[in-house]
Structure formats: structure tokens, C-alpha cells
Amino acid sequence: MSPPRAPSCVSAVSFALFDTLVDADLPSDPAAAVGDELRARGVEVPADWADAYRETHVDAPAGAEIPLPAHVSRALASRGVDAPGNAARRAVVAAFDPTVTTRSRAVEAVANARENGPVGLLANCAVPELVGRVLVRSDLARDDFDAIVSSVACGWRKPDPRAFDRVADALGAGAGDLTHVGADPSVDGGVEAAGGRFVETPEGGPIEFR
Template identity: 50%
Template sequence: MALSVDLFGTLVDADRPDAPWDAVADSLAARDVRVPDDWEAAYRRSHREYERGREAPLDEHVRLALASRGVDVSPDTAREAVLAAFDAPVTVRDGARDVLRAAHDRGGVAVCSNCSVPGLVERTLARADLGPETDLGPDSVVTSVDCGWRKPHERIFQAAADALGVPLSELVHVGDDARTDGGAGRVGATSVLLDDASLATVADRLREGSLC
């Protein structure tokens, strides 16, 4: 058995901007990028069609939104601006460290997270002192923006299983969202939802060997 764990809402709680277009606009302006007068309208509009289940990288969306208003920005600048806009303080949830500690005692551990902002999951783990370089950090980090597919698509769970070197049938995924995290159970893995078991309970079941 190997464990994958959702990040936002499961291991950590993070502050999110109420108006993300404004946060991105401020971050772009700080990098001397001209922000269009109708930026909110440009930001909120879709500028590309994606296959169902595909991740839409936010830095790509921002570049397309700017381009629709005649503003060119480099991929690196867009990526830096988007990351800075969403890189906010986080709170480690009660029981999160206990789950990771118990999971490491049982086998491989991955963080498997939906996130459209490149680098944000890694930055959030570092802020929480839960990065791969720490004793409790995951063996692997699998994000939708990197693998290209969002939970509940099978491919992101398969990516987590592959990263941990186990078949999908031996992957247990813990998360807080029945629609996305619960998808693990619908594609051949095992899903454990926090609606049904607290993090403390998950940690106890890991130690007992009764999680799946």
C-alpha cells in the first residue's frame, strides 16, 4: 500500500484572494506589465478550449487574457506573477503531521493536488514546513498543472501511483472533496474522505494497518 494525500483543505488551509483578478493585476503591475482597463472581464473570460479533465494552467490563461487586449508578456513573467499572487500564508491542519508520520512508517507518500498555479503546491509545502526535504515531507508531489489532468480524472491518480511505484489498486488517497478526491475510488484506487474520518482517525488506521 502507498498513500497519496490532498493538500488544500486536507493537510493545510490557505488564504485565497476574494478577487483573484485583482491579485494577479497587482502582481503583474509590480513587474511593470501594463494591466488593461477591463482586466477583470478579460480574466474571467475563457480564451482556450480544454479537453474535459485537462488542467488549464493559470499562467497560460493570464498570458492569453493579456494577449486578447494586445499586451504581450513572457511565460516566465506570467508564471512569476501568478505564483506571487497566490503565495499566501497557510495553516497546517490538526492531525496533518500525524498522518504523514504514520504514512511514512507504512510506505511511500505523495501529495496529490489539483492546482492550476505552477509551483504553488511546492511553495505551500515549504511554507508549512512539509516539503520533501523535511522528515515528514512527501516522497513525491503530483499536481494537476504538472501532470496535465485534474482530479477526479484517472490519470492524476495513476501518476501518483506511478510516482510511488505501486499499481493503482494499491493506492489509498485521502482528501476532503467527494467529487474530486472521491474519484480515486471510482478508478480502481481507494479513497478516504475526511467527511467519513478525521485526520486523527486516518493516522490511527494507518498505524493499525486498517486503512484499506
């Protein structure tokens, strides 16, 4: 756990993406969805794929994000299956191809936050390209944010304080000056361990941020 930073002169806000700004119909059974996409690309999926998918195959430090394509490749390799080229990555990207609904007043909340300083997006997401696709399919735009940080890109998942450090850095602020808006206190509330402030949004309800 990284120590809280001293406050800076910049006050910044970051938002969680999933279940906060948007709802996305991600696969209820990721192993099955990825398995189907692997087969579509000519990969021989092992009979016990569901077990292989659930097992740990990458030794990573606590709080680190493991890119899902790397996990899938290791899971296949653990059963003696090789995924040629970038088949694992393409299968993962195809399996997570959601319909997206923007949450009530999400656009307004981001606009309100921008009136006070830089605004970022901090998303837990192990799937490459998914955050960008979700934004394109929402009523939000990349230009609404001064920084977009995903766990697959920065290497750390919320609630690890290092994830909040990364988005604060990208916004030119210290983590102690970061307000993070999210729906899950057990995940998004990790900003408090980094010295920042947590604003909880009600599950399924409109975002109220001032």
C-alpha cells in the same frame, strides 16, 4: 477516463494538500490579485480584466490542467496586451503567496500512512512553485513524501482518473492499490473511478487516518 488498473503488490497512500493537510489563505479574488501584480511589473492591464480572466482562452481536453501563467498570457493577448518576458508567470507566482497553517494531526497522519507503504502528495494547483512554497511554510517536509505530484506538473486535475494514475505510478503502485485521503468527495473521490479507495477527512477537522 482511463480504465481502472489491476491491483499491484504495492499498497500506497496519497494525500490532498489544500484543505486536507494545510489551510492556505489564497486570494479571494484571483483576477484582481494577478492584475495588481501585472501592473507592478509594468503590464497594461485591460479595463475589463475581470471578464478576460474568467473567459476560456486555452482549448484543453476535459480534465486537463491549464497552467495559470498560460491562461493569464492568453487572457491579456485576447485584449491586445503583451506581457513581456516571463511577466505573466512572475505576476501569478507573486499573487499566490499564502500564509499556511498545518491542519491538526496532519503530520501524524502522514507518518502513520508511511508505516504501511509509500506515501504521496497529489494537489490540484495551477500555479507553478506554489506546492513547494506551501510545504516549506507548513510543518510538513518534502522528505515526508515519496512522490509529490501537482496538476500543473502532471497535466491532469482531480477528479480525473489520470491524476491518480500519475501519483500511483510515481509511488510504484497501480491505481487500484491507491488510497487517497482528501476533504472533497467531488474532487478527491475521483480515485474510485481509477479503481482506488477514497478516505474523506472532515472539513476543518483533524485528520484521522490509520
